[in-house]
Amino acid sequence: xxxxxxxxxxxxxxxxxRALDGLDLTxxxxxxxxxxxxxxxxxxxxxxxxxxxxxxxxxxTQLLGGDPWGQAAELxxxxxYVPGDVTLWPNLSGGEVIDLLGRLRGGLDPKRKAVLLERFxxxxxxxxxxxxxxxxxxxxxxxxxxxxxxLLVLDEPTxxxxxxxxxxxxxxIEEEKERNRTVLLSSHILxxxxxxxDRVSIIRNGRTVETGTLAQLRHLTRTSIQAELATTPTxxxxxxxxxxxxxxxxxxxxxxxxxxxxxxxRHLTSFGVRSLTSQPPTLEELFLRHYEDDLK
Amino acid sequence: MSTLVGTGSLIRLALRLDRxxxxxxxxxxxxxxxxxxxxxxxxxxxxxxxxxxxxxxxxNPAMSAIYGTVYDTSLGAVVMWRLAIVxxxxxxxxxxxxxxxxxxxxxxxxRLELIGATVVGxxxxxxxxxxxxxxxxxVVALVISAGxxxxxxxxxxxxxxxxxxxxxxxxxxxxxxxxxxxxxNARTVTGIAALVLAVAFVLRLVGDASSVAWLSWISPIxxxxxxxxxxxxxxWTLVLLLAVAVVFxxxxxxxxxxxxxxxxxxxxxxxxxxxxxxxxxPFGLAWRLHRxxxxxxxxxxxxxxxxFGAIANSATDLVKDNPQMAEIVEQMGxxxxxxxxxxxxxxxxxxxxxxxxxxxxxxxxxxxxxxVRAEPVLATGVSRWRxxxxxxxxxxxxxxxxxxxxxxxxxxAYGISVNxxxxxxxxxMQAALVQLPATLVVAGIAMALFGLAPRxxxxxxxxxxxxxxxxxxxxxxxxxxxxxxxxxxxxxxxxLSDVSAAPLVxxxxxxxxxxxxxxxxxxxxxxx
Numbered sequence: 001x002x003x004x005x006x007x008x009x010x011x012x013x014x015x016x017x018r019a020l021d022g023l024d025l026t027x028x029x030x031x032x033x034x035x036x037x038x039x040x041x042x043x044x045x046x047x048x049x050x051x052x053x054x055x056x057x058x059x060x061t062q063l064l065g066g067d068p069w070g071q072a073a074e075l076x077x078x079x080x081y082v083p084g085d086v087t088l089w090p091n092l093s094g095g096e097v098i099d100l101l102g103r104l105r106g107g108l109d110p111k112r113k114a115v116l117l118e119r120f121x122x123x124x125x126x127x128x129x130x131x132x133x134x135x136x137x138x139x140x141x142x143x144x145x146x147x148x149x150x151l152l153v154l155d156e157p158t159x160x161x162x163x164x165x166x167x168x169x170x171x172x173i174e175e176e177k178e179r180n181r182t183v184l185l186s187s188h189i190l191x192x193x194x195x196x197x198d199r200v201s202i203i204r205n206g207r208t209v210e211t212g213t214l215a216q217l218r219h220l221t222r223t224s225i226q227a228e229l230a231t232t233p234t235x236x237x238x239x240x241x242x243x244x245x246x247x248x249x250x251x252x253x254x255x256x257x258x259x260x261x262x263x264x265x266r267h268l269t270s271f272g273v274r275s276l277t278s279q280p281p282t283l284e285e286l287f288l289r290h291y292e293d294d295l296k
Numbered sequence: 297m298s299t300l301v302g303t304g305s306l307i308r309l310a311l312r313l314d315r316x317x318x319x320x321x322x323x324x325x326x327x328x329x330x331x332x333x334x335x336x337x338x339x340x341x342x343x344x345x346x347x348x349x350x351x352x353x354x355x356n357p358a359m360s361a362i363y364g365t366v367y368d369t370s371l372g373a374v375v376m377w378r379l380a381i382v383x384x385x386x387x388x389x390x391x392x393x394x395x396x397x398x399x400x401x402x403x404x405x406x407r408l409e410l411i412g413a414t415v416v417g418x419x420x421x422x423x424x425x426x427x428x429x430x431x432x433x434x435v436v437a438l439v440i441s442a443g444x445x446x447x448x449x450x451x452x453x454x455x456x457x458x459x460x461x462x463x464x465x466x467x468x469x470x471x472x473x474x475x476x477x478x479x480x481n482a483r484t485v486t487g488i489a490a491l492v493l494a495v496a497f498v499l500r501l502v503g504d505a506s507s508v509a510w511l512s513w514i515s516p517i518x519x520x521x522x523x524x525x526x527x528x529x530x531x532w533t534l535v536l537l538l539a540v541a542v543v544f545x546x547x548x549x550x551x552x553x554x555x556x557x558x559x560x561x562x563x564x565x566x567x568x569x570x571x572x573x574x575x576x577x578p579f580g581l582a583w584r585l586h587r588x589x590x591x592x593x594x595x596x597x598x599x600x601x602x603x604f605g606a607i608a609n610s611a612t613d614l615v616k617d618n619p620q621m622a623e624i625v626e627q628m629g630x631x632x633x634x635x636x637x638x639x640x641x642x643x644x645x646x647x648x649x650x651x652x653x654x655x656x657x658x659x660x661x662x663x664x665x666x667x668v669r670a671e672p673v674l675a676t677g678v679s680r681w682r683x684x685x686x687x688x689x690x691x692x693x694x695x696x697x698x699x700x701x702x703x704x705x706x707x708x709a710y711g712i713s714v715n716x717x718x719x720x721x722x723x724x725m726q727a728a729l730v731q732l733p734a735t736l737v738v739a740g741i742a743m744a745l746f747g748l749a750p751r752x753x754x755x756x757x758x759x760x761x762x763x764x765x766x767x768x769x770x771x772x773x774x775x776x777x778x779x780x781x782x783x784x785x786x787x788x789x790x791x792l793s794d795v796s797a798a799p800l801v802x803x804x805x806x807x808x809x810x811x812x813x814x815x816x817x818x819x820x821x822x823x824x
Contacts, residue, residue, distance in 0.1 A: 051675045053823040073679035081675035087668045090481050092584065093567025096575055103576040104676035125566035129404075129480060140672065153675075 003062070004029045004151050004182040005050060010059035012045055012206075019045045021206035022059070027184055027199075029150075032177055034197035035186040036287060042206040043186040044084055047155050050184075051081060064151060077106045080144035084155040084186070086136040088128030094139045095124030101143040113146040119168050134160035145172055152176060152183045158192060170195055190283040200283070202290055209290050214283070221281045221289060222255040225264065230272030239264055250274070299553075302416035306424035309411075310398045314428070318394065322436050325386040328765070329461070330443040332379040335772040337371060337447065346374050353377075361505035361607055362642075364521045372449045372526025376457050380520050382768070387436060387465030391429045392472040392489040398425035400476035400485045403558060422473050422548055429469035437462025453526030456534070460523045463537035467516055468493065470544030477551035480560035487592065493517075494596065498603070505607055516540055578678045578686040585664075586657055586690040593653045593694075594701055597646065601702040604642045605709025605724070608635065639710075639727050640790055643703070647731035647785065648764050650698045654739035655756050657691035661818075662746050662753045671823060680819050684747075688811060691739045696732055703728025733803035734784035738763070740810025747817030 005027035012020040020042045027033040037043050048054045050063050052072030061068050066075045088097055102108025117124055120138045131139065137160050144152055158169050166189075173196050176183055187193050193200060194214065201211040210217060222243065229250040236252065237245050241260025246253045250271075256264045258281070268276075311318075340346045350366035366377045399421055402408040408421055441458030445451045468489065475488035496515040503512030512518035516537060523533045551561060574580050661684060664670045673683060707724030711717030742756035749755075763783040770780050780786045784806070787799040 048671075048824070051671075053671060053674060055820075055822060072674075073677050073682075076675055077677040079675075081672065083668065083671055083675075085668060086672070089581075089585065089669060091567075091588075092575075093569065095569040096567060096571040099571030100575050100581060101672060101676060103571070104578070104673060104678050106677055124569040127565075127567050 002029050002065075003027060004064060005033075005184060006060075006062040007046070007050070008060050010046065010049065010061060011057045012042075012049060012054060013057055019206055020049070020056075020059075023203060023206055024208045024211070025201055025203075026211070027182060029182050030177075030180045031198040032173060032183040032185060032196050034193035034200040035184055035203070036188065036190070036193060036200060036283075037186075037203040038188065041203050043203065044155055045206075046203075047081075047153055047184070047186060050153065051076070078149055079151040079153055080105060080147045080149045081153045082137070082140045082144045082155060082157045084157075084159065086133075086140045088131065088136055088139060090127065090129035092128050093125050094122060094128070094131060094135070097128065097139050098124065098143040098146070101140070102147050105147045105149065107148065108143070108146045109148060110146075113142060116142045116145055116172070119172070120165060132160070134162070134165065137161070138165070141169070141172075145176070150182060152181060154183065155186045156188070157185070158187070158189060166192065190287060194283045202287065204290060210286075217283075217286055218258060218281055221258060221286055223258050223261055223281060224253070224255045224279045225268075226253045226277045226279075227251075227268055228274045228276075229268065230274060233268065233271045236264075236267065239267055299417035299419040300423055301420060302411075302414070303420045303423045303427070306398075306411070306416065306420055307427055310394075310424055310428045314394065314397075318390075318428075318432055321386070321390050322432055322439075324761075325383070325390065325436055326439045326443065328386060328769070329379050329383045329440050330447070331769060331773060332382060333375045333444055333447055333449075335769065336375045336378045339772065340371070340374055343369060346371065349374065361501045361603075364500065364518075365504050367521060367524050368527035370526045372444075372453045372457070373524070375444070375449065376453075376523075376525045377521065380517075383440070383461045384464055384517050384520055387433060387461050388468040388493050390432060390436075391465045391469035392486065392493070394429040394432065395425045395469050395472035396476060396482055396485045396489070398428065399473060400479065400560075401482040403476075404480070404482050409557060419549055419552055422476070422552055426469055426473055426545060426548075429472075430466050433462040433465035433469070436465065450526055452529055456523055456529050456531060457525040459534060460520050460525065460537070463534050463541070464516060464520055467537045467540040467544070470541040470548065473548035474544045474551065477548050477555065478561045480558070480562065484562070498599070501603070578673065578683050579689070581673070582686040582690055585660065586687075586694065589653075589656070590690070590694050590697075593698060597650070597698045597702040598705045600646060601705025602709045605706035605711075606713055608638055608642075608706070608710045609713045636727075637790070639706070639724060640788075642706070643699075643727050643731055644767065644785060644788065646702045646728075647699065647735050647788070648760070648767065650695050650702075650731070651735045651738040651760055651763075653698060654691045654695040654735055655742045655760055657694055658688060658739050658742040658746065659753055659756065660691075661687045661743075662750060665750070665823060668824070674823060681815060684815055684818050688739075688743060688815075691742075692736060692811075695735045695739065699728045699732055699735070700725070730789050730800060731785075733800050733807060734788050736807035737784040737803055737810065740807040740814070743814035744810040744817070745814070747814030747819075747821070750821070 003026055005025060007023060007025040010020050010023040011018070023042060023046060025035070025046065035043055035046075045054065049056050049061060050068050052068040052075070055069055064075050064078050068075060088094070092100070098113060099108070102113075120142060122135060122138045122142060126135075128136075137157060141154075141157055144154070158166050161169060170192065173183060173185070185193065185197060197214070199211070199213050200217060202209050229252065232249060233247065233252060236242060236247065236254065239260070240263065241257035242264055243255045243257075252268075340349060346369040350369050353360055353363065353366050364377060364380055367373060402411075402421070411421070437458040439458075440461060441455040444454035444457055471492050472485065472489040475485045475492075479485050479488060496517045499511045499515035500518040503509055503515065503518060513522070519533045519536050522530065524530050555561065575584055661670075664687075670683065674680060703725040704721075706728070707721040708717065710724060711720040714720060738756070738760055741759050742753065745753045745755050763785055766775060766780055766783045767785050784803055787803060789796060789799065
């Protein structure tokens with residue numbers, strides 16, 4: 001499988017600040033890749049290096065098989081970008097901006113544009129300065145989604161959206177997936193990443209701390225179990241991989257390392273299970289675990 | 297007065313934000329005014345020389361149009377006459393920029409919303425901006441008054457002169473405050489306020505140059521001279537200026553009471569749902585962005601050209617018996633033929649104004665970049681080079697078009713007035729076009745800064761100001777030649793009959809080199 005994006009050891013400094021500090025990122029063709037990290041982790045900087053807007057200090061960067069700095073304009077014809085903070089020209093209408101950006105990329109599909117305008121309930125006749133943040137994002141998103149490109153680079157595209165629009169966005173990305181387009185989705189709306197992404201990279205302080213499919217990432221962490229048992233259990237706390245055990249009479253609640261889940265369940269059944277709920281770790285928990293150090 | 301709550305904090309915020317630019321502007325204003333006063337005193341030391349200049353100016357509509365009429369032959373009055381334009385421009389621009397910066401500009405950027413949600417009354421931002429601008433004007437007025445009196449001029453007249461400038465500044469602060477309520481974006485606010493200023497100037501100009509003297513009386517800039525400082529000292533003219541300030545402040549408050557946050561009285565209309573065929577490439581986009589301001593500037597230059605062309609002929613009336621006059625005109629630009637000198641002088645000033653357009657159009661690149669509007673365009677198939685050139689072209693071609701327009705209008709009007717369109721049109725047009733390379737050098741400076749030192753693009757305005765001051769005051773202050781040579785406008789041929797190509801060629805080379813350096817630098821640097 002070829003890679004749409006392949007970055008390794010990327011370093012970018014601004015004066016004394018080291019924004020990217022040896023970052024790695026690989027996005028395969030046709031996948032939706034979640035790019036996660038808290039504010040200031042370096043997500044936008046990485047994207048701007050990938051777009052040839054910033055020049056990397058060191059490291060290798062490949063985008064659609066080319067060099068993003070040297071072949072910027074050429075490569076840009078094959079991708080569409082939605083910035084995190086969309087500013088529009090105050091005296092151009094939304095419809096004009098959509099058409100303009102589409103034409104600058106080499107054309108857009110008018111039918112798809114009409115569908116998307118409808119779906120996102122966007123009025124294309126309003127002038128740039130009169131749109132709200134969410135609507136400015138819709139303008140950039142409609143322009144990107146109705147262009148015929150191989151790669152979509154979306155930098156927190158839904159940060160100004162209401163839940164309804166968020167659902168519309170997910171629907172649109174599902175469609176892109178079916179059309180076999182590659183999507184790099186930077187976000188900190190974890191439910192969105194969880195619902196859409198095939199693989200995820202988590203970055204922190206300019207470095208990649210975790211990357212893989214959600215299943216792989218989950219394997220590294222814990223499942224939470226709640227059970228109601230016929231008799232009061234014993235010896236649970238001594239089992240390998242069990243944490244945060246709380247037991248009262250027949251009710252138990254604990255977390256177990258996903259690798260040890262089998263042993264824990266076997267142990268439970270010996271006390272007569274009446275009901276059982278198990279919850280896989282949410283991305284949010286995964287995410288928080290990587291930033292626990294920062295919180296402390 | 298709950299609508300004024302928080303004014304104090306906003307004043308402190310504004311002073312903190314303006315702690316460098318406002319003092320510098322004030323310092324330059326005071327410095328200019330006092331330097332002009334000194335040089336006038338040197339130039340016309342005795343009563344006879346001043347009588348001469350007053351008679352010369354009074355009988356020459358062209359000169360009175362530019363500098364206004366000399367209302368008295370006392371030294372103070374001649375000083376006041378000479379520094380009126382420079383002083384008026386400096387204080388009015390200071391007021392417009394300061395007020396706009398702290399009202400509509402902040403509101404448009406959303407900063408005022410952040411502030412507006414705290415304990416701040418609806419009228420507090422306007423009030424704070426007016427008080428800051430007003431305070432700056434009062435300080436300028438006091439320092440000018442003291443400075444003029446310190447040069448030995450009568451104290452009463454000095455204070456009237458100083459406070460006339462202060463009151464004019466305050467009046468335009470109020471004009472800007474009202475404009476800030478009208479328009480939704482800061483660019484338009486500057487446009488409206490500058491238009492009021494231009495109309496006031498033109499009224500004064502036409503009033504002084506023609507028999508319709510009452511026109512000067514309806515212009516706030518005209519009132520500056522109607523103070524007759526150092527002569528009758530008409531203090532009541534200050535009341536007129538302050539009345540303007542009060543009226544416009546009232547208008548600003550009234551408009552501000554009825555509108556939504558972020559909205560203006562001039563509502564934006566819906567635009568087309570799809571882009572027309574012309575809006576397709578980077579050049580189509582640049583044309584859309586520059587179109588409005590280009591048309592506005594162009595109209596202004598056509599009017600100026602027609603006006604000066606029509607009055608140019610009167611400059612010749614005086615050549616024969618007024619050596620003093622000839623000396624002045626020589627210092628303004630030319631050497632032998634007075635009509636040539638007049639045309640070149642006027643076109644020299646027009647070229648400086650065209651340079652303002654050229655710098656502004658070039659720096660559109662930087663404002664697009666900092667507003668993060670360049671980024672989405674550069675993330676498409678548009679290369680950096682094409683994007684930068686798309687804007688630079690409008691700066692360069694726009695400047696050429698404006699010089700041609702001013703030259704054509706002037707040549708036509710002058711040709712009609714002397715019944716020789718065929719003979720004069722080409723001449724005047726040539727005089728306009730020789731200014732182009734120097735103007736492009738200024739645009740080149742802006743481009744080079746944008747590409748190589750984007751944080752310091754403000755330096756292009758500083759450079760233009762220095763060139764302007766050298767041209768206006770350099771000869772009078774007897775600035776050494778090497779310093780005069782710094783300005784590209786020093787090298788523009790002064791005489792139509794003897795245009796040598798060499799300086800034009802190397803000015804063009806410098807302009808192209810600066811632009812190329814800027815483009816090369818821009819292709820290499822980070823965006824943002």
